[in-house]
Amino acid sequence: MPSDSQHKPAAGGFNDAQSHWDQRFSRPGLLFGEQPNRFLEREAARLAPGSRVLSVADGEGRNALYLASLGHRVCAFDISPVAVAKARELGAQRRLQVDWHTSSVDDWDWARSRWDAVVAVFVQFADPAMRRRMFEGMWESLEPGGLLLVQGYTPRQLEFRTGGPGKVEHLYTSSLLRELLPRAEWLLLREYEDELSEGSAHVGHSALLDGVARKPA
Numbered sequence: 001m002p003s004d005s006q007h008k009p010a011a012g013g014f015n016d017a018q019s020h021w022d023q024r025f026s027r028p029g030l031l032f033g034e035q036p037n038r039f040l041e042r043e044a045a046r047l048a049p050g051s052r053v054l055s056v057a058d059g060e061g062r063n064a065l066y067l068a069s070l071g072h073r074v075c076a077f078d079i080s081p082v083a084v085a086k087a088r089e090l091g092a093q094r095r096l097q098v099d100w101h102t103s104s105v106d107d108w109d110w111a112r113s114r115w116d117a118v119v120a121v122f123v124q125f126a127d128p129a130m131r132r133r134m135f136e137g138m139w140e141s142l143e144p145g146g147l148l149l150v151q152g153y154t155p156r157q158l159e160f161r162t163g164g165p166g167k168v169e170h171l172y173t174s175s176l177l178r179e180l181l182p183r184a185e186w187l188l189l190r191e192y193e194d195e196l197s198e199g200s201a202h203v204g205h206s207a208l209l210d211g212v213a214r215k216p217a
């Protein structure tokens with residue numbers, strides 16, 4: 001069963017988090033599986049053809065590669081060079097182009113480009129202070145009219161312990177997201193329960209939040 005110790009937050013800065021995630025991704029196979037996240041599959045139809053999309057903390061590439069397979073122009077980053085190397089390899093096998101980078105969310109230059117969509121699937125490594133910086137960055141980097149697609153666990157997940165961080169302050173509620181993105185037009189914001197089967201790390205009954213926020217034009 002996936003254990004929440006998998007998501008033990010880094011005690012310190014970049015190097016602790018990087019080595020923690022490198023260690024997890026060094027095992028054979030793909031920790032979160034090859035298939036794209038189901039929320040992303042459901043909501044990707046909202047993206048205009050050929051959108052410029054940023055996938056934040058994309059891990060081993062399953063979501064960035066899915067978006068690239070739909071014909072979007074995708075950039076993805078993650079703190080773990082081990083994960084990014086696996087993502088590159090999977091992309092080469094599938095003959096799909098993604099602009100891959102290794103970076104922490106705190107080192108990422110959010111102002112560098114503007115995106116039609118930003119995807120943040122299970123980026124709950126962030127404590128409240130980092131989360132605020134990350135959401136400000138993601139929002140800033142969206143074009144007016146652009147979409148932010150977010151999935152995460154809610155506090156009910158602490159009862160199920162089938163994946164995700166074991167710390168309530170890392171989890172999402174609808175009111176937290178409304179507070180983080182006060183100018184967002186929410187096209188979707190819902191908390192629900194479902195069965196997940198994502199590699200070996202997210203498996204079983206889960207308490208989830210899906211959000212699609214539009215930046216006003």
Ligand SMILES: C[S@@+](CC[C@H](N)C(=O)[O-])C[C@H]1O[C@@H](n2cnc3c(N)ncnc32)[C@H](O)[C@@H]1O
Nearest residue numbers: 021032057058059078079080104105121122125
């Ligand atoms: C739960 S995994 C989700 C990966 C991917 N989004 C997916 O759904 O398959 C969390 C990811 O966050 C990355 N990560 C952890 N701390 C980070 C940080 N400070 N900056 C960027 N990425 C980070 C990890 O390396 C890992 O790939």
